[in-house]
Amino acid sequence: MNLSPRRGWGLVTTTGILTGFGHGFAAFAVSALLKPIAVDLDTGRGAVSTAIGLGRLASGVISPVVGRLTDLSGARPVVAMGMILTAVGLVTLGMVRTETGLNLAWSLLVSVGVAAGFTVALDKIVVGAVPERRGMALAIRFSVAAVVSTLLVPLVTILVETIGWRQTCFVWAAIVLALLPVPLLMFGAERTDPHPTPRPHRVPDAGGVLDVLGRPVFWLIAFSFMAQAAVVTGLSVHLVALMTDNGLAAPLAGTIFGAMILLSIPVRLLAGQIADRAPIAILPLFLAGLLLFEAAAIASFALFPSFVTMLVIVVALGIGAGAPTIVVLLLCAHLFGESRFATVQGSLMFFQVPGTMGAPILAGLAYDRLGDYRAATAFFAATLILAAVSMALVRPGRPT
Structure with a gap:
């Protein structure tokens, strides 16, 4: 894509807005639907949570396919089909009467549609839109999405309380369809011919997912x-409960949780600046250092649980939600080439599924057995240390 700087940054902002409306609804605003769905369907919150968990599984499984299709055919058809599928899923969700229908509507329609329309394909557009400042472009994209998602939650909550959760699903389906002209008009119809990576690696910019999976650096x-x-x-799901267990009132705990989301915005912007300016060989060590900082912050609560160490965990989560994704995506563009970027990212999202599904369950089981979260936080800190070691072993290689 040969774009003017103004058009390139316009695409970056647009992708952030789209992700906020689509992925923000599925990931954050759905919390406003959980209780009314459980009451309406005469089921437990665990059943609704199971449907959401199955949706994460479906998103992870479909992400490599979405990535490969995006690399082969371009982002526009993938995003458009994802948005249509999301809208169909929301309409179906608004008409379900059973737990089985809930699981099918959420996991097979809404979650798959969101994975196709609002994640990997849009990241691919950003990587090609501003090739010389990819780090800042990704940072702005994710920051815009975070702002939109944060504003979305109270809006959806008001809609649910005013017109009911079923009608809210219909309204949001209409909003998603109303946004459909955006990708159809703004995104190129052709398969995107990638820019050369600003600091190219000697790995050829060709091949598919099997070639990617055959490289040890990918697994690191x-x-x-x-x-x-x-x-x-894992910590985000249990963060409010952790804080209220240690004496904080629920409104204050919720406010601190919201501050964590907002903290991720300046962290993303700073990480984008550093990633654009630093030599590519420094990025794995930079990320390893961030992971070690997160590990130390989380371990502080395991060793000395207090209000102060709870705030330290919040800061660590804000950094964890903001910086690592940008660094990882830039490394992938450098190591594997832009023409395979979406394939690689989709594969990474697939391999995230066991961790993102299992970590909240592990923390909950540890609390049920031991009566607090100290063991879970200690385990999470140790996991981050291993992640830091793995990232420190990544060698981007010298530019050709």
């Missing part, structure tokens, strides 16, 4: 990325 990055995402997910 995949393990680090999975471990870091698992820890952030």
Whole structure:
């Protein structure tokens, strides 16, 4: 894609807005639907949570396919089909009457549609839109998405309380369809011819997923990325409960949780600046250092549980939610080439699934057995240390 700087940054902002409306609804605003769905279907919150968990599984499984299709055919058809599938899924969700229908609507339609329309394909657009400042472009994309997602939660909550959860699903399906002209008009129809990577690696820019999976460096990055995402997910799910267990009122705990999301925005922007300016060989060590900092922050609560160490965990999670993804995506573009970027990212998202599904369960089981979260936080800290070691072993190689 040969784009003017103004058009390139416009695409970056647009992808962030789209992700906020699509992925933000599925990942964050769905919390406003959990209780009313359980009451309406006369089932437990565990059943609704299971449907959400199955949706994460479906997203991870489909992500490599989405990535490969994006690399082969371009982002526009993939994003458009994903948005249509998301809207169909939301309409179906609004009409379900059983747990089986809930599982099918959420995991097979909404979650797969969101994975196709609002994640990997849009990241691929950003990598090609501003090739000389990819780090900052990704940082702005994720920051815009975070702002939109944060504003989305109270809006969806008001809709649910005013018109009910079923009608809210119909309204959001209409909003997603109303946004459909954006990718159809703004994204190129052709398969994107990639820019040369600014600092190219000697690995040829060809081949598919089997070639990627055959490289040890991919597995080092995949393990680090999975471990870091698992820890952030596991702690985020239980963070409010952890804080209220240690004496904080629920409104204050929720406010601190929201501050964590906002903290990730300046962290992303700073990480984008550093990633653009630093030599590519420094990035694995930079990320390893961040993971070690997160590990030390989380371990501080395991050793000395207090209000102060709870705040330290919040800061660590804000950093963990903001910086690592940008560094990993830049490394992937450098190591594997832009023409395989979406394939690699989709594969990474697939390998995240065991961690992001298992970590919240592990933390919950540890609490049920031991009565607190100290053991879980200690385990998460140890996991991050292993992730830091794995990332430190990554060698991007010298530019050709």
